[in-house]
Amino acid sequence: MSDSSAAADYRRPTALAVFLIIAGAIGFWAAFMLTLDKFALLANANAQLSCNFNVLVGCGKNLGSWQGSLLGFPNPLLGLAGWTATIAVGVGLLAVSGRFARWYWLTFNVGVVLALALVIFLITASLTDLRVLCPWCMVTWVVTIPTFWAVTxxxxxxxxxxxxxxARRVFAALYSWIPVITLVSYAIVAILAQIQLDWIHRAFV
Incomplete structure (x- = not known):
């Protein structure tokens, strides 16, 4: 297919663009709240954080752990940058009439894969090592997972x-099932959390 034919067949992924903007805004908000809590802890190690509800649900333990500063600085700073980029991609899709270059999509996809890898690591750390569920972290998990599936x-x-x-036709069919795939992903995390933390009994019983 020629470049002109490809350009003629191009359909702006409006739904994806809107999703990226919404997911980016939610993720940015969660990262911002975590950043504020980190500042509060730096100012006062005994600060009472709004995200700390009980021994099962809270973010103070996460922020104070080495996993909370994996690259030598607080993880929420990665979120602020990454979700800003996500919003920018979504806005760009709505604003630009032409197709983004392949390298642009591949670069963004690499970033999304790295984000998911970080989330999987942090989920594992929360469930097996820290044994606590961080509210703002969970918001980040909730938007990172479908963002990975949608972009990839x-x-x-x-x-x-x-x-x-x-193969493209197979993935085109799977693309329409993203909500279901996302719910299955959430269910896997919830089941793992139940196995490790017994969160249903501890939270509701």
């Missing part, structure tokens, strides 16, 4: 990640 499956189905046509 879009790139797979649209050819930004080169694949044979048959």
């Amino acid at each position: 499956l879009y790139n797979l189905k649209s050819g930004n990640i080169p694949l044979p046509e048959r």
Whole structure:
């Protein structure tokens, strides 16, 4: 297919753009709240944080752990930068009439994959080591997971990640199932949390 034909066949991914803006705003808000709590802890190690509800639900333990500053600085700063970029991509999709370059999508996809890898690490640390559920962290998990699926499956189905046509059709079908795939992902995390922390009994019984 020629470049002109590809351009003619291009459909702006409006739903994806709107999702990225909304997810980015939610993720940015969670990262901002975590940053404020981190500042509060730096100012006063005994500060009472609004996110600390009980021994099961709170963010103070996470922020004070080495996992909370994985690269030598607080993880929420990564969130502030990453979710700002996500919002920018969403706005760009709505503002630009043409197709983004493949390298642009691949770069963004790499960032999304790294974000998911970090979230998986932090979920594992929260459930097995820290044994606490951080509210703002969980908000981040909630938006990172569908963002990964949406961006990755879009790139797979649209050819930004080169694949044979048959494989692209498979991923195009999966793209329409993102809500279900996301719910399954949430269920897996919830089941793991139940196994490790017995959160249903401790929170509601």
